[in-house]
Amino acid sequence: MRRPLVPLAVAAGVALLLVAGWIWPSARVPLITFLCYGLAALGLTVLLRAGQVSFGHAMYAAIGGYGAGFTARYFPGTDALVVLGAGVLASAAFGAIVAAFVTRYRGIFFGMLNLGISMVLFALAGKLYAWTGGTDGLRFERPTFLGMVLDRGEFEYAMLGLVAVLATGLGWLVQRYFVSSAGQVMLAIRSNETRLEYIGVSARAALAQGYVLSAVLVGLAGALLALEQNLVTPESGYWIRSGEYVFIAILGGSAHAVGAFIGAAVFEAIKLGAAAYFTNAWQMLLGLTLIAVIFFAPQGIVGCLRRTPKARAPLDHGAKAAKDQDTVPATGHTTKGGSHDSLSY
Amino acid sequence: MDLNLILLASVDGVSYASLLFLISLGLTLICGVFGVINVAHGSLYAFGGYSAATLLAWLTPHTSSTPVMILALFVAAAVVGGALGMLLERGLLRFFQDRDPILQLLVTFAAFMVLEDLQRMIWGSTPVSAGDLAGRMGTVELGGVTFMNYQLLFVPGVALAAYAGLQFLLRHSLAGRQIVTVIHNREVATALGINAARVGTLTFALAGALGALGGALSVPMTSFVPGLGAEMIVTSFAVIATAGLGQITGALIAALLIGLSRAMVVYVLPELEVVMPYLMMVAVLLVRPHGLFSVTAARRI
Numbered sequence: 001m002r003r004p005l006v007p008l009a010v011a012a013g014v015a016l017l018l019v020a021g022w023i024w025p026s027a028r029v030p031l032i033t034f035l036c037y038g039l040a041a042l043g044l045t046v047l048l049r050a051g052q053v054s055f056g057h058a059m060y061a062a063i064g065g066y067g068a069g070f071t072a073r074y075f076p077g078t079d080a081l082v083v084l085g086a087g088v089l090a091s092a093a094f095g096a097i098v099a100a101f102v103t104r105y106r107g108i109f110f111g112m113l114n115l116g117i118s119m120v121l122f123a124l125a126g127k128l129y130a131w132t133g134g135t136d137g138l139r140f141e142r143p144t145f146l147g148m149v150l151d152r153g154e155f156e157y158a159m160l161g162l163v164a165v166l167a168t169g170l171g172w173l174v175q176r177y178f179v180s181s182a183g184q185v186m187l188a189i190r191s192n193e194t195r196l197e198y199i200g201v202s203a204r205a206a207l208a209q210g211y212v213l214s215a216v217l218v219g220l221a222g223a224l225l226a227l228e229q230n231l232v233t234p235e236s237g238y239w240i241r242s243g244e245y246v247f248i249a250i251l252g253g254s255a256h257a258v259g260a261f262i263g264a265a266v267f268e269a270i271k272l273g274a275a276a277y278f279t280n281a282w283q284m285l286l287g288l289t290l291i292a293v294i295f296f297a298p299q300g301i302v303g304c305l306r307r308t309p310k311a312r313a314p315l316d317h318g319a320k321a322a323k324d325q326d327t328v329p330a331t332g333h334t335t336k337g338g339s340h341d342s343l344s345y
Numbered sequence: 346m347d348l349n350l351i352l353l354a355s356v357d358g359v360s361y362a363s364l365l366f367l368i369s370l371g372l373t374l375i376c377g378v379f380g381v382i383n384v385a386h387g388s389l390y391a392f393g394g395y396s397a398a399t400l401l402a403w404l405t406p407h408t409s410s411t412p413v414m415i416l417a418l419f420v421a422a423a424v425v426g427g428a429l430g431m432l433l434e435r436g437l438l439r440f441f442q443d444r445d446p447i448l449q450l451l452v453t454f455a456a457f458m459v460l461e462d463l464q465r466m467i468w469g470s471t472p473v474s475a476g477d478l479a480g481r482m483g484t485v486e487l488g489g490v491t492f493m494n495y496q497l498l499f500v501p502g503v504a505l506a507a508y509a510g511l512q513f514l515l516r517h518s519l520a521g522r523q524i525v526t527v528i529h530n531r532e533v534a535t536a537l538g539i540n541a542a543r544v545g546t547l548t549f550a551l552a553g554a555l556g557a558l559g560g561a562l563s564v565p566m567t568s569f570v571p572g573l574g575a576e577m578i579v580t581s582f583a584v585i586a587t588a589g590l591g592q593i594t595g596a597l598i599a600a601l602l603i604g605l606s607r608a609m610v611v612y613v614l615p616e617l618e619v620v621m622p623y624l625m626m627v628a629v630l631l632v633r634p635h636g637l638f639s640v641t642a643a644r645r646i
Contacts, residue, residue, distance in 0.1 A: 053447045055454075104634055107446060108382050108590075112582050113630065116623040119579055123619040239579065243454055250451060280466060287458030294448050294455075295440065 006258060010171070014164050021160045028156040030268065032228050035163045036221040038264035041248035042174055043217030046210045048254040049178065051190030055111045055242050056118030060091040060215045061222025062125060062237025066132065067091065068223040069232040072140040080143045080159075084223050091219025092212060099211040103204045106193070115239055125234035137233030159228050166224075167261065170217065175257035177213070186210050218245070247286065251293050253300020262301050349490050354608040360496045360566070362604025363504030367559035368581040369588075369596045370511060371430075371552030377528035377591040378548045380446050384453040385433060386556050387578025388460035389426050393557025394564040394573075395468045397421040401475040401564075411481045415499075418478075422558035429460075430553020434546050457578075465571050474568035500562050507555060508597055515593075524548055528591065583622040587629045589636025599637065 017035075021028045040061060047054055067090030068083045078086075102113055125132045132138055144150075145158045177183045185206040188196045193203045226232040235241070244267070252263025270289060274282030297304050368390055375383045400421045401414060408414070433456060441452050479495040486492075514521040526534040527544045535541050559577075560569075567573075584603055588595030607621040617624070629637055 051445070051447065053450070101631060108376075108380075108450065109586065109630075109635075111447070111450065112382065112586060113627070115579060116583060116586075116626050120620045120623045120627075124616075127616040127619070240575070243458075246451065246454075281462050283458045284462035287455040287462075290455035290458070291437070291452060294444070294452055298444065298448060 006256075010168060010258065014168055017164055018161065021157060025153050025156070028153075028160050029228065030272070032156070032160055032163050033225065034264050034268045035160075035167045035261070036225045036228075037245070037248055037267065038261035039163075039167055039170065039224070040218045040221035040245045041252060041264055042171065042257060042260035043214035043221070044245050044249040045252070045254045045257065045260050046174065046177075046186070046214045046217070048249050049183070049190065050186040050207055050210060052106065052207070053111045053246055054114040054214075055239055055246065056114030056116070057214065057218050057245055058222075058239065058241035059114075059118035059121045059237045060095060060218035061225065061241070062121060062232070062234065063091040063094050064088060064219030064222035065226035065232035065236050066125070066138065067219075068226050069138040069140050072143050072227075072230075073138065076141065078143055079147060080145045080227055083143050084220070084227060087223030087226070088216055088220050091222070092216045095212045095215025095219070096208075099208040099215070103207045103211060115242070118237055118239055118242060122234050122237045122239070125237060132234070135234055137231050137235075139231050142230050143227075156228065159224070163224055166220065170220075171257045171261065174213075174217070178257060182206065182209065244286075247290055249300075250290065251300055253297075253302035253304075255299060255302045255306055259300055259302035266301065349488060350612050351609075352488055352490055354612055355605060356492055356497055357611070358605035358608030359601070360500045360604075361608060362600040363501045364559045364563050365577075365581050365584055365604055366504050366597055366600035367507060367562070368556050368577055369584040369600055370507065370593065371555040372578075372581055373585045373588075373591055373593065373596055374524075374548055374552045374555075376585065378524065378545055379438065379449070381438070381449045381453060382582060383433075383552070384450065384578060385456040385460055386453075386552070386581075387574035387576075388457050388464065389429055389553050389556035389574075390560040390577050391464055391569065391571075391574035392429060392460070393422045393426050393560030394569045395464060395473060395560075396425045396557075397561035398473045398475045398564045398569065399468075401478060405477075411478075414478055414481070418561040418564075419558065422561040423554045426553040426555070426557025426560075427550040428553075429557070430549040430551070431546055433553070434549035438549075439542070439545075457575075461571070461574065464574075468569075470571050472568035472570050473564070475565050477565075479565040495565060500566075503558070503562060507558070508593070511593065520544075520547060580622045583626040585636075587626050587636055589633075589639030592636065592638040595636065595638030 017031055021031055040057070043060070044054065044057055047057075064087035066087075068087035071078055071086040072083045098114075098117060102110060102117075105113055126135045128134075142150075142152070142155055145155060148158075150158060185196065185201055185203075188201070189203050189207060196203050222232075222236055225236065248263040248267045249260060250263075251266055252259030252261070267286075270285060271282060274285045278285060293300070299306075368386065371389070372383060372386050375381065375386070397418050400417045404414060404417055433453075437452060437456055438449065441449050444452075479493050482494040482499060484491050484493055485497060487497075515525055516522075523534070523539050523544050524547070526537070526539055527541050531541055534544075580603070581600075584599045585592075585596055587603065588599035603622045603625050606625060607618060610617050610621050633639065
């Protein structure tokens with residue numbers, strides 16, 4: 001995947017999505033779902049670059065969803081974009097609180113603590129019937145979109161457009177973050193945190209920053225999904241959902257932001273295919289795919305795509321890497337292959 | 346809250362804690378040897394329960410002897426749990442041994458997804474239970490409240506026996522000493538001539554049998570539905586995180602703490618029942634970041 005090709009491919013992909021959504025109205029919901037899953041997985045990719053996996057990040061999708069749901073319900077007439085903003089703000093705020101103590105942990109503890117917190121929220125969302133509507137979820141009226149009152153089909157198309165714009169814009173921004181010095185520190189956390197601390201960089205602060213970013217991305221995805229369905233359920237924060245987001249991030253690979261969306265596309269394809277042909281075994285199929293991906297392509301799909309061109313033309317953004325040399329010890333971003341130690345994605 | 350309620354809650358709490366402890370034992374053993382949280386352990390629990398229920402249902406027309414049925418519980422757990430545990434290690438995790446622990450964790454998560462569907466294919470999604478076995482062991486009256494012997498004596502007894510047996514095994518048997526050595530330092534253990542691969546398989550079989558035993562013991566008390574394994578694995582993770590990874594005695598105490606507090610909360614604030622283990626875990630980890638009974642580990646640079 002050479003660099004000039006990426007923007008072209010993304011532009012073509014977005015155009016194709018919008019056209020497909022225009023021609024087949026029934027494709028709109030699956031397309032929105034796919035892009036939202038991609039956004040959520042992008043959030044997990046941020047953490048994955050630091051070698052951390054969270055088994056509870058779907059809680060931010062639920063927080064974003066409930067944030068949006070409460071806003072739409074208790075302030076009728078609020079515009080969809082404001083509702084969305086409220087959801088994102090809620091998950092960012094909660095993410096910042098959780099980041100304050102979760103960033104003390106690494107590896108298994110990090111993943112499982114997130115899981116624990118998400119289970120608390122999941123249980124509360126299901127039990128506090130008076131506020132959250134229990135397991136039936138919280139239903140709300142379809143809000144106006146930029147002041148326009150839209151019917152169901154139009155609203156879905158507007159949402160598709162919005163999600164496509166957000167996914168492209170945020171994907172680009174997150175990729176910029178990945179190659180920035182702040183993003184490179186995350187890679188250094190993965191390869192050797194102790195050395196990072198020796199040169200005076202706080203791994204905890206960097207991880208907290210990444211954690212809030214990931215909470216925002218997942219929260220946005222959750223708020224978008226809730227808006228699209230006019231419904232938010234505790235199920236959106238269940239740990240199996242968190243596992244699916246991790247799955248997509250691993251499947252796509254963490255070498256490039258586009259990986260999350262490629263992973264989400266493959267994930268949706270597997271899910272749709274399994275639902276059509278193996279109704280009772282789709283989870284099994286996903287599990288087997290995950291095992292195969294980790295075994296054959298631990299770097300994910302993006303890692304596979306990158307390997308060949310990299311070998312021919314190494315360091316194609318060497319200028320940026322060189323700029324970062326003074327803050328970060330040479331980490332594996334431009335020398336992929338993960339051969340220098342046992343950490344490989 | 347009067348005295349009877351406290352009594353009732355503590356008996357509930359202790360029997361729940363016993364089950365939690367059996368599962369946590371397996372988890373913490375695997376975590377010691379492999380450095381991985383085995384998410385698929387929840388499936389072993391479910392498989393143990395379901396297969397015990399199937400075996401009991403098959404036995405009921407043939408025999409009416411309670412000891413045979415109790416034996417059946419143990420046999421089902423040992424065979425199914427041991428075999429599945431071994432299969433997981435030999436057939437799957439062995440191929441990911443040199444990978445990053447996080448990737449190994451994901452592999453066990455994938456195995457959990459596969460087993461979860463497999464279990465649904467074999468036993469369907471209708472609730473399964475074997476309630477009459479618990480009734481057969483009779484009841485006892487304590488302070489005006491009637492308790493089932495099964496819940497009051499049998500389940501906690503088995504958990505304590507498992508605890509004592511495991512301590513004895515780890516301290517005094519050759520295989521147990523080898524497990525401890527591998528937990529302490531895999532490379533040095535291999536250099537000393539211990540077959541670390543064999544120890545790994547053994548640990549997985551033992552842990553699988555313990556997890557399945559937890560399931561088999563709980564099937565006369567609760568009905569099994571899909572998703573129960575997931576809940577159990579997450580709760581028992583809370584137990585071993587509260588205790589500190591690799592702490593066996595710690596796991597016993599943490600399981601009791603969590604089981605009792607959960608049972609008490611049912612009578613006071615029922616909304617918080619499911620949340621209690623995680624609240625305990627978060628509270629403990631905020632004060633002691635690596636669990637109540639953790640020991641300091643050398644930092645490797």
